[in-house]
Amino acid sequence: MRPSIELYLSTLKEIIDKKLVELLPNSPEPISKLQESMRYSILAGGKRLRPILCIFASEAVGGSVDKALPIACAIEMIHTYSLIHDDLPSMDDDLLRRGIPTNHSVFGEALAILAGDALLTDAFSLIGNEGISNGLAPKVVVEIIRDISKAAGSQGMVSGQALDLAIEGKEVSLEFIERVHSLKTGALIVASVTSGARVGGASEDQLLQLKCYAKYLGLAFQIIDDVLDIEGGAEIGKTIGADARKNKATYPLLVGVERARKVALELTEKAVLELRDFDERAEPLRELAFYLGGRKY
Amino acid sequence: MRPSIELYLSTLKEIIDKKLVELLPNSPEPISKLQESMRYSILAGGKRLRPILCIFASEAVGGSVDKALPIACAIEMIHTYSLIHDDLPSMDDDLLRRGIPTNHSVFGEALAILAGDALLTDAFSLIGNEGISNGLAPKVVVEIIRDISKAAGSQGMVSGQALDLAIEGKEVSLEFIERVHSLKTGALIVASVTSGARVGGASEDQLLQLKCYAKYLGLAFQIIDDVLDIEGGAEIGKTIGADARKNKATYPLLVGVERARKVALELTEKAVLELRDFDERAEPLRELAFYLGGRKY
Numbered sequence: 001m002r003p004s005i006e007l008y009l010s011t012l013k014e015i016i017d018k019k020l021v022e023l024l025p026n027s028p029e030p031i032s033k034l035q036e037s038m039r040y041s042i043l044a045g046g047k048r049l050r051p052i053l054c055i056f057a058s059e060a061v062g063g064s065v066d067k068a069l070p071i072a073c074a075i076e077m078i079h080t081y082s083l084i085h086d087d088l089p090s091m092d093d094d095l096l097r098r099g100i101p102t103n104h105s106v107f108g109e110a111l112a113i114l115a116g117d118a119l120l121t122d123a124f125s126l127i128g129n130e131g132i133s134n135g136l137a138p139k140v141v142v143e144i145i146r147d148i149s150k151a152a153g154s155q156g157m158v159s160g161q162a163l164d165l166a167i168e169g170k171e172v173s174l175e176f177i178e179r180v181h182s183l184k185t186g187a188l189i190v191a192s193v194t195s196g197a198r199v200g201g202a203s204e205d206q207l208l209q210l211k212c213y214a215k216y217l218g219l220a221f222q223i224i225d226d227v228l229d230i231e232g233g234a235e236i237g238k239t240i241g242a243d244a245r246k247n248k249a250t251y252p253l254l255v256g257v258e259r260a261r262k263v264a265l266e267l268t269e270k271a272v273l274e275l276r277d278f279d280e281r282a283e284p285l286r287e288l289a290f291y292l293g294g295r296k297y
Numbered sequence: 298m299r300p301s302i303e304l305y306l307s308t309l310k311e312i313i314d315k316k317l318v319e320l321l322p323n324s325p326e327p328i329s330k331l332q333e334s335m336r337y338s339i340l341a342g343g344k345r346l347r348p349i350l351c352i353f354a355s356e357a358v359g360g361s362v363d364k365a366l367p368i369a370c371a372i373e374m375i376h377t378y379s380l381i382h383d384d385l386p387s388m389d390d391d392l393l394r395r396g397i398p399t400n401h402s403v404f405g406e407a408l409a410i411l412a413g414d415a416l417l418t419d420a421f422s423l424i425g426n427e428g429i430s431n432g433l434a435p436k437v438v439v440e441i442i443r444d445i446s447k448a449a450g451s452q453g454m455v456s457g458q459a460l461d462l463a464i465e466g467k468e469v470s471l472e473f474i475e476r477v478h479s480l481k482t483g484a485l486i487v488a489s490v491t492s493g494a495r496v497g498g499a500s501e502d503q504l505l506q507l508k509c510y511a512k513y514l515g516l517a518f519q520i521i522d523d524v525l526d527i528e529g530g531a532e533i534g535k536t537i538g539a540d541a542r543k544n545k546a547t548y549p550l551l552v553g554v555e556r557a558r559k560v561a562l563e564l565t566e567k568a569v570l571e572l573r574d575f576d577e578r579a580e581p582l583r584e585l586a587f588y589l590g591g592r593k594y
């Protein structure tokens with residue numbers, strides 16, 4: 001019998017957390033101040049959504065958890081780097097993340113910037129090293145690196161953050177907000193899914209369908225995140241109402257919470273529909289979509 | 298007849314500069330504020346030492362300039378990202394770099410951090426994309442990514458910068474300074490040479506010898522850089538005496554300028570000696586070593 005999605009998610013989260021600790025560098029002082037800072041943010045927790053998506057996508061096309069795990073961890077390292085840098089005083093200037101003080105509030109700005117830089121760089125090291133030692137074909141490793149670096153760089157996540165900063169306090173359209181989301185969070189979510197699919201040996205058709213699934217899911221996820229920011233962010237470890245106070249335009253602030261929730265649910269349904277050609281091995285992806293799209297926590 | 302090393306260096310610098318412009322992203326506003334910031338620092342110039350080393354190393358084992366060029370440019374992008382982040386107020390707090398205002402003095406801290414992040418990430422994209430389209434075997438592309446990411450990450454350049462910040466104002470030994478250099482600048486210089494060598498199809502023996510060459514050269518280069526900082530930094534585009542004012546321990550500050558120059562020359566000779574098994578195709582590497590080791594500019 002397949003475990004419930006909640007149980008499966010928490011089991012996977014444990015496996016990912018354990019692997020992340022294993023993969024983080026650990027050498028003697030004084031370098032370890034940097035490592036301590038990297039470790040701090042990696043171990044601060046989080047839902048591990050991106051690595052889980054990577055593993056689920058791999059499973060959906062017949063791949064194993066083990067083979068996808070290092071790639072999944074590398075993606076979480078990139079996600080964590082982006083959070084550390086986004087929280088910096090010159091960016092979003094946040095003091096709280098995942099329920100604990102942000103990296104720079106503990107280690108100072110310089111080490112926070114360097115910890116982010118190191119996590120990003122080490123992620124590519126990890127994909128190169130573990131990808132090969134895990135039996136992936138070099139061609140697949142390169143494809144994964146291309147997917148992830150494109151999603152994270154100046155055509156993806158970083159440009160999303162730049163846009164996000166540029167529109168602070170400005171009136172923007174719904175379409176523009178969607179564009180920022182698709183760059184800032186969507187691109188890496190899509191790359192998490194395609195990387196996992198590549199590890200599992202997906203066909204071109206499967207890759208395309210999974211990509212569409214991830215696009216819808218990513219947007220739904222972000223809208224719900226912004227809804228939670230309004231309704232009460234304490235449970236997600238952020239300062240409540242932070243977006244509104246920063247005069248940051250979000251989906252629910254523009255259309256209202258109720259409508260935003262409805263859109264998120266529609267997107268979730270579209271995401272799941274993209275998986276119609278997949279068999280029961282894609283069930284975790286389907287359940288995850290509904291779980292996230294309707295989440296109330 | 299082979300051109301003089303000066304002429305060859307300036308020709309290559311032009312080729313590299315042109316290729317870098319070509320490779321930088323260029324899309325419509327408002328993303329382009331980020332791109333403008335990336336472009337600003339890439340086009341600020343510099344000696345292009347790392348890409349030139351990459352190309353020379355490739356030539357030394359029979360590779361072509363064209364094939365090494367994209368990898369060489371990716372390394373320069375990583376080097377440039379490290380300069381942008383090192384110059385930030387929370388790090389070295391520098392206002393001048395390569396003779397012009399530092400990135401954050403022009404674009405602000407947030408965009409400077411993001412431009413660095415994007416250059417680093419895009420560099421891996423570039424290696425993945427161009428490496429393959431340039432006819433490199435995926436296996437070689439992965440090896441290059443492993444070399445470069447290891448050299449740049451928490452076991453290399455970033456930890457060197459963290460150490461450098463940690464020892465500011467402290468008394469340290471010559472050995473410790475060498476260790477900081479080998480991490481902060483040496484590692485990427487070594488990776489520039491090994492990457493180029495891999496592009497050119499180097500044997501394991503050749504790789505090892507080129508690695509030793511690069512280690513000696515990297516240290517000599519850094520010592521001479523620190524000598525120039527004392528003797529007059531205007532020509533290298535930095536504020537004169539910046540290290541001493543910041544109470545930063547450097548090789549020449551510890552042993553004196555004359556002794557430091559002598560050590561740099563000895564290292565240069567050791568570097569060149571490592572190339573004894575190479576034929577005349579390694580001549581640019583040899584000449585470059587003497588040119589840098591004894592440079593007075």
